[in-house]
Amino acid sequence: MAGVGGEQLEMPGMPRRLFPATPSKLATFADCPRRYRYAYVDRPTPPKGPPWAHNTVGSAVHAALRSWWDAPRDRRTAAAARQLLYGVWSDTGFRDAGQSARWRARAAGWLTDYLATVDPDDEPVGLERQVAATTPVLALSGRVDRIDQRGDELVVVDYKTGRVPSTEDEARGSPALAFYVLGVQRTLRRPCRRVELHHLPSGTVAAFEHTERSLANHVRRAEDVAADIATATQRVEDGVHPDEAFPTVTGRQCGWCDFRPSCPAGQAATPARETWSFLPADDDADDDAAGR
Known part of the structure; x- marks a missing residue:
């Protein structure tokens, strides 16, 4: 029924x-x-309503990183990552083609800088992996950008492309990351406590180590909702x-x-926002920097 x-x-x-x-x-x-x-x-x-430019940026970067890890080892280069990004890029949500081109170049620069910090031989345990867990009330599920192995434990990695660098408070307070930890524990049956927000524009990583108490607090709030x-x-x-x-x-x-x-x-x-309004306001002033 x-x-x-x-x-x-x-x-x-x-x-x-x-x-x-x-x-x-x-x-x-x-x-x-x-x-x-x-x-x-x-x-x-x-x-x-119409799609947003910042979502276009985030989707393209995520797709390029997924394809980069899926590629054979000898093709995991910065140049390949840029080509993967170009292949999935769209002008959706941008003010015009010129703005889109500037942001495509900027996002390619993020990938180049980020992948310089990544060991291409360090194979992830999972990429865009669907995980699930249950509580007495909820059947939780979600898709994790990347799951790494660090020693005997697994680590949840989430890519971020917003204008503001991620913080430890964001990593600690994110219900999604907490659910991913529970899902990894249940689905892969391996220890997992650490979550990381990899903010590509700033090249920073914000991390938090969950405890049974912190996870229980997230579950309680989710069950209340x-x-x-x-x-x-x-x-x-x-x-x-x-x-x-x-x-x-x-x-x-x-x-x-x-x-x-x-x-x-x-x-x-409130008035409607322009679909490119969540991109930094100095977009035009950064033309030269974005064109690297």
């Missing part, structure tokens, strides 16, 4: 069904229940209007929400 958004309702006497959760799914509801409804409940899914989702879903089943059960949380974030075209409250809250 199906419930709202395809979720299965529990039957008397049956074991409690675990809530299927990904880091993005839980984060979406925590940020704005209305956006969660648009993404995971409403069918067909409401139209989204899942309970709130279940409550909102049940309210709709009980006849409450979906707009009331999944209210909009308005703020500056409405300027870049994917579902802004479908959300009058978000449109009224």
Whole structure:
């Protein structure tokens, strides 16, 4: 028997069904229940706004790194990484072709600098590996950018390409990284505690060593969010209007929400951002540096 958004309702006497959760799914509801409804409940899914340039950059860099590690050992060179990036690059979200070209060159420079710090013989244990774990409430799953082996333990590596360097607080506070640790422990059945954020633009690494307590805190918060989702879903089943059960949380974030075209409250809250606005403001001033 199906419930709202395809979720299965529990039957008397049956074991409690675990809530299927990904880091993005839980984060979406925590940020704005209305956006969660648009993404995971409403069918067909409401139209989204245009894609973003910074996501284009991040996707291309991630894809190039994955392909670089998948390549034969003798092809793991900086030049090859740049060609891999060029092969997957698109102009999506940029102001114009010139801006896209500058950012393609800049991202190629990040790859060159980053791979100079990487041992191409140090084969990862996993690349974009799907991992999963369960709690009494949740069925957690996620995809890890890279899993390294350091001594007897595995390490979760997450690539970052945003404008601000990552910090230890970000590594410690990231629910996604905590879920990945749990997933690696369960899926690969190997010790794993350390998470690393590799910020390619700055060449820095932010790391944190999880403990049983820190992981338990993340699980508790995730289960609280899942309970709130279940409550909102049940309210709709009980006849409450979906707009009331999944209210909009308005703020500056409405300027870049994917579902802004479908959300009058978000449109009224703040002006829309340009799709390239999360790139550094000095883009034009850095033409020469980006063209290396």
